[in-house]
Amino acid sequence: MKTTISIAAEHREVVAHQLATLLADEFVLSTKTLRAHWNLEGPDFHSMHRYFEELYQQATDRADQVAERIRQLGHYAPASLKTFLQLTHLTEQDDxxxxSLSLIRVLLQDHESIIEFIRGTLGEMQSAHKDAGTSDFVTALLEQHEKTAWMLRAHLQ
Structure with a gap:
């Protein structure tokens, strides 16, 4: 089906690729957050177990939203673990x-990495690729990651 949203096909393709990388990051982050939720140990287990579950659900929701934005641009969202691992900026850390503090440090680093990636692509989406919609969408994701990073950082003070 032809996508007619007043953005040139070549611009939509570049933005969709940037979003595919973001989707991979969000998916890997959700998996790492789920790992924290499942494997947490310590005296603060109950409260942090619930907190990590909340973060996992937020990450899963963001991944879904990014995949849907890719589809709105007329492209298919990547949907394999192999592809996500090829595209992501994040690394797996099982050790x-x-x-809770060790797990928070890992997740904070990941949120900060995603913030850095988004900031690096944000201006280009609107100015070079004429996609104000995706720029606004990604700005909202940036704000979510900044808030979560702040909250994670507060645990480490």
Whole structure:
């Protein structure tokens, strides 16, 4: 089906690729957050188990929203683990420890990495590719990651 949204096909393709990378990051982050939720140990287990579940649900929702934005641009969202691992900026870390502070450090680093990626692509989406809609969408995701990073950072003070 032809996508007619007043953005040139070549611009939609570039933006869709940037979003595919973001989708991979969000998917890997949701998996790492789920790992934290499942494997957490320590005296703060109950409260942090619930907190990590909330973060996992937020990450899953963001991934879904990014995939749907890719479809709105007329492209298919990547949907395989192999592709996500090829596209992501994040790394898997199974040896980070299972206490809340160790897990928080890993997740904070990931949120900050995603913030950096979004900031690096945001201006280009609107100015070079004429996609104000995706720029606004990604700005909202940026704000969510900044808030979560702040909250994670507060645990480490």
């Amino acid at each position: 980070a420890g299972n206490d």
